[in-house]
Amino acid sequence: MDKNQILDAVQNIFRDNFDDDTLVITPATSAQDIEDWDSLEQINLLTAMEKKFGIKFKLEDVRNLNNVGDILELIARLSA
Amino acid sequence: MNLLSYPFDSGEILQKKRRLKKMLNEKEGLPEKRIAILSGSTIGEIQNLLELFLLDNGIRPVFHQGEYSLFYEELVFDDGSLKAFAPDIIYIHTSSRNIRHWPSPAASAQEAEALLEDEYSRFEKAALAGLRFGCPVILNNFDLPVTRPMGNYEASSPAGKVRFVRRLNEKLAQLADNTPNLYLQDLAYLQAQFGMDSFSDQTAWYAYKYCCAIDKLPDLCCNLAAIIKSCFGLNKKALALDLDNTLWGGIIGDDGPEGIQLGSESPTGMAYSEFQQYIKDLGQMGVLLNVDSKNEPANAKEGFAREDSVLKEEDFLCFKANWEPKSQNLSAMAKEINILPESFVFVDDNPAEREIIRQQLPGVAVPEMTAPEEYARVLDRNRYFEVTTLSADDRNRARMYKENYQRTAAQENFGSYEEYLKSLEMTGGFYPFDMEHAPRITQLINKTNQFNLTTRRYSAAQVEGMIQSPEYITLYGQLADKFGDNGIVSAIIGHREDNNLDIELWIMSCRTFKRQMEFAMFDHLVEACRNSGITTLTGHYSPTPKNLLVQDFYGTIGFEETECDDQGNKSYLYRIPEDFSPMCQVIQSQSNPTKE
Numbered sequence: 150m151d152k153n154q155i156l157d158a159v160q161n162i163f164r165d166n167f168d169d170d171t172l173v174i175t176p177a178t179s180a181q182d183i184e185d186w187d188s189l190e191q192i193n194l195l196t197a198m199e200k201k202f203g204i205k206f207k208l209e210d211v212r213n214l215n216n217v218g219d220i221l222e223l224i225a226r227l228s229a
Numbered sequence: 230m231n232l233l234s235y236p237f238d239s240g241e242i243l244q245k246k247r248r249l250k251k252m253l254n255e256k257e258g259l260p261e262k263r264i265a266i267l268s269g270s271t272i273g274e275i276q277n278l279l280e281l282f283l284l285d286n287g288i289r290p291v292f293h294q295g296e297y298s299l300f301y302e303e304l305v306f307d308d309g310s311l312k313a314f315a316p317d318i319i320y321i322h323t324s325s326r327n328i329r330h331w332p333s334p335a336a337s338a339q340e341a342e343a344l345l346e347d348e349y350s351r352f353e354k355a356a357l358a359g360l361r362f363g364c365p366v367i368l369n370n371f372d373l374p375v376t377r378p379m380g381n382y383e384a385s386s387p388a389g390k391v392r393f394v395r396r397l398n399e400k401l402a403q404l405a406d407n408t409p410n411l412y413l414q415d416l417a418y419l420q421a422q423f424g425m426d427s428f429s430d431q432t433a434w435y436a437y438k439y440c441c442a443i444d445k446l447p448d449l450c451c452n453l454a455a456i457i458k459s460c461f462g463l464n465k466k467a468l469a470l471d472l473d474n475t476l477w478g479g480i481i482g483d484d485g486p487e488g489i490q491l492g493s494e495s496p497t498g499m500a501y502s503e504f505q506q507y508i509k510d511l512g513q514m515g516v517l518l519n520v521d522s523k524n525e526p527a528n529a530k531e532g533f534a535r536e537d538s539v540l541k542e543e544d545f546l547c548f549k550a551n552w553e554p555k556s557q558n559l560s561a562m563a564k565e566i567n568i569l570p571e572s573f574v575f576v577d578d579n580p581a582e583r584e585i586i587r588q589q590l591p592g593v594a595v596p597e598m599t600a601p602e603e604y605a606r607v608l609d610r611n612r613y614f615e616v617t618t619l620s621a622d623d624r625n626r627a628r629m630y631k632e633n634y635q636r637t638a639a640q641e642n643f644g645s646y647e648e649y650l651k652s653l654e655m656t657g658g659f660y661p662f663d664m665e666h667a668p669r670i671t672q673l674i675n676k677t678n679q680f681n682l683t684t685r686r687y688s689a690a691q692v693e694g695m696i697q698s699p700e701y702i703t704l705y706g707q708l709a710d711k712f713g714d715n716g717i718v719s720a721i722i723g724h725r726e727d728n729n730l731d732i733e734l735w736i737m738s739c740r741t742f743k744r745q746m747e748f749a750m751f752d753h754l755v756e757a758c759r760n761s762g763i764t765t766l767t768g769h770y771s772p773t774p775k776n777l778l779v780q781d782f783y784g785t786i787g788f789e790e791t792e793c794d795d796q797g798n799k800s801y802l803y804r805i806p807e808d809f810s811p812m813c814q815v816i817q818s819q820s821n822p823t824k825e
Contacts, residue, residue: 168247185247189273192436193243196443200240211436 155202155224159217162197166190176218194220202228233285233451234596235610239444246277253284258774260684262461265293265316267300267359269323269369270440278447282454287463297438300327301351304358311362317686318367318457319359323352324416324440325371325394334379336388345393349400356404356411363690365460365617367412367453368405370398372420372440375429409668410689412456412617419449455612461686462676465594465613466568467517468508469559471577472529472550476508476540477501478601482528492537500601505539507605512544515623516614517566517630519547521558521575526550546630555582556589565637566630567739569678569775574613576604620669622716632713633740639712650745650815657746657816658707659753662696662720669717670705673736678775680737680747682768682782687722687734700725702757706750708741708816715740719750723758723766730758732768742778748813751786755809766803772796786812 150158156174164172167185180186186194191214198220199205204227214220232242232249242249262283266272276292283290293314295303300321303311311319328348332341352368359366374390383389398417405413420428423445430442441449458464473480478490478497490498491505512518518540522529529550533542542548547565549558555577563570571592577583583595596607622629636653643649662670671689678684695701706719719737723730732754737747758766768783780797784790788801 162244165244166247168245168251189277192439192443193274197240197244200444206432208432208435211432 150202150228152221152225155221155228156217158201159198159221159224162194162201166194166197174217176221177216179216198224204228231285233282234594235451235607236597237447237451239447242278242281242447243274243444246281249281250277250284253281256284256287259284259287259289260461260686260773261289261291262317262457263293263315264290264457265295265311265314265319267295267303267319267321267355268297269300269321269327270298270434271438272297272322274439274443274446275322275450278450279453282447282450283457286454286458288454288458288461298327301355304355307358316362317364317688318460319362319364320367320414320453320457321355321359321369322440323355323369323371325374326434326440327352328371328394328397331374331390332388332393334386334388338387341387341393345396345400349397352397352401353404356408360408360410360690363694364688365410365412367414367456368401369414369416370401372416372429373425375425375431412460414453414456416449419445419452423448452612455615456617459615459617460675462672462678464615464676465516465574466572467519467546467562467566467574468511469519469521469555469562469573469575469593470508471555471579471582472520472522472524472532474578474601475576475598475604476505477532477538481532482524486528486531486535489532489535491532491535497601500604502537502539504601504604507608509539509544511608511614512627513624514614514616514619515626517546517568517627518544519562519566520545520549521555521562521577522550523552523555524550544627546627546634554585554589556586559586559590559593567679567742574608574611576608618668618672620672622669625716629713629715629740635712636710646743647815653710653712653744653815655708655710655744655816656819657709657749658819659704659750661757662692662703662705664693664696666705666717667692667696670720673717673720673738674734677736677738678773679739679778680735680742681773681776682735682779683733683771684773684776685734695722702730702754702761702763704750704754704757706737706746706753708744708746719746721750721754723754725761725763728763729765729767730754730763732766735768745813745815747782748786748811749816749818752811752813753818755805758805759809764805766805767791768801768803770797770799770801772798 160174163174164170167183195206195211202224210223266276272294276294280290300323330344332344356366356368371394373394377383377391379389383391386392401413405411428441428445433439433442470476478501479488481489491501492498508518530542532538533540547562549562559573560570570590574594575586576598578598586593587595594613596611598604598607640649643652671692675686695703702723704721705717708715708718718741721732722734723732768788770780783801788803790799791802792800
């Protein structure tokens with residue numbers, strides 16, 4: 150899966166979780182940009198991504214994720 | 230398809246919770262309940278998910294969230310915020326992550342015992358403190374610890390953590406069993422259901438302080454919502470069961486009673502037999518069993534006449550084996566039993582039949598029945614009939630409904646309805662609330678929907694508080710006749726305001742509609758009022774989707790309407806006449822209450 154495919158899949162997860170079919174995310178998108186993106190929702194997003202990509206985040210992985218770019222990189226690394 | 234009924238997709242629920250909430254929020258007229266969630270670990274998502282499952286069960290929740298991990302402090306030393314919130318339910322979200330001191334492998338039996346008492350008393354104290362607020366309290370028991378340094382020996386040694394948890398759970402079970410209004414959520418069962426390795430997710434604990442895996446939170450909330458809706462009397466009441474390939478394998482009309490698959494001779498037959506046993510157990514909890522099948526009645530009955538059939542013909546209340554549409558049969562049964570169609574669960578292996586019921590009777594629960602070995606589990610996990618209390622009346626309910634059937638049959642032999650009522654030789658008992666009958670009265674108050682003028686719900690503590698209180702005049706009614714004893718079927722709560730009695734609540738079980746029991750209750754209420762110098766009565770009607778039956782009730786017994794708002798809420802006034810003459814002529818009063 151290349152970077153664009155991962156971004157597409159992650160965007161679909163964001164759209165589902167925030168119930169907003171027009172939501173567009175970029176690597177720079179962060180919790181500041183989406184009103185409902187709080188710490189609780191972050192957990193749900195990560196859980197959905199684990200399921201989607203068939204990966205399991207480790208304790209150290211889920212710290213210091215500051216924006217969509219960090220998440221994309223993490224997924225790319227774990228599913229490589 | 231209902232996304233929230235078992236087997237559901239947890240991931241989908243977590244992802245689509247915003248959309249689901251919007252959809253569920255469109256339901257109107259749901260009773261509002263105030264639910265306090267106290268934290269032993271993270272509860273954020275639990276509130277969101279519980280909200281979905283409660284809305285799905287017909288409850289609109291309003292939440293109070295405790296601070297992280299402060300369940301004990303907030304319950305025992307309430308700073309006034311819990312009291313101000315006035316909860317209808319308190320849920321204490323604890324788990325074995327809240328056990329502070331575990332025995333170490335080096336602990337002696339005495340040391341382990343002291344730790345056990347210490348830990349237990351902290352949770353007991355929290356639960357009992359919760360009960361001060363006068364509402365049901367739900368406490369979790371404990372999941373097993375993820376590791377066991379001594380291995381299998383942990384299960385038998387007093388110093389073993391596994392045995393420690395099991396002993397704690399036994400003590401909590403005893404506490405709940407002996408404490409009215411305290412209910413246990415069986416967290417240990419949930420953990421076992423999924424397996425420790427997938428339920429007790431270490432990352433979810435260390436990273437987010439959730440006591441279980443994120444994708445098990447929907448299951449936990451589904452289970453919790455079942456206890457809550459049961460407390461508020463929103464369980465399903467009846468099953469409408471298909472026969473061929475549902476209660477036995479094969480088509481009895483084609484294969485004959487000897488040809489159907491049932492009993493221990495084949496694997497499939499065993500699965501059907503065990504499913505029948507599961508249904509029989511439900512019947513013993515008071516769930517009303519009914520047949521709704523496309524069959525010749527004679528053929529259908531032959532199946533239950535087989536010696537190895539666990540279910541027998543007499544286990545069923547309504548037996549509709551015919552060629553009518555099943556939705557029509559179900560509606561007819563609802564009418565005959567006098568319950569609402571949405572109190573039914575429809576069980577049928579045929580997807581087309583299930584779809585018709587979903588289309589025609591949207592309130593009926595229609596679980597997905599796929600293979601006989603899964604039937605019982607699908608019914609079970611959906612928790613339609615969650616038990617919070619099991620009264621003698623519950624165990625006898627099927628018999629009582631059956632007696633009602635005989636009454637209906639007897640009715641046809643009489644010239645007038647009055648003559649028929651007299652022939653029933655009814656006797657009634659009418660008494661102020663007492664401790665012995667308080668649990669049954671509370672149960673009746675919280676599950677009666679049709680003959681219920683105000684649909685106010687009361688906790689056990691509130692009901693007990695009215696006993697002997699000078700502020701209240703209370704009355705419950707028992708009814709028996711020559712066919713059998715119905716037990717307690719009606720209750721009235723009146724609040725004294727000088728010379729007026731304000732009727733806050735008037736309910737009657739649908740089993741005793743049209744028996745003049747409501748008149749007899751009124752006669753005794755008037756008598757109690759006169760004995761206390763009360764001269765007027767005020768009554769109220771608040772409409773709900775289920776109580777249209779009694780919208781004009783006060784008018785029919787001589788009350789005058791004094792107020793009516795645009796929502797249909799009405800108030801009434803009744804002046805007790807000097808020469809009041811009793812309205813009920815067909816029920817003899819007895820002098821002492823019968824034991825429940």
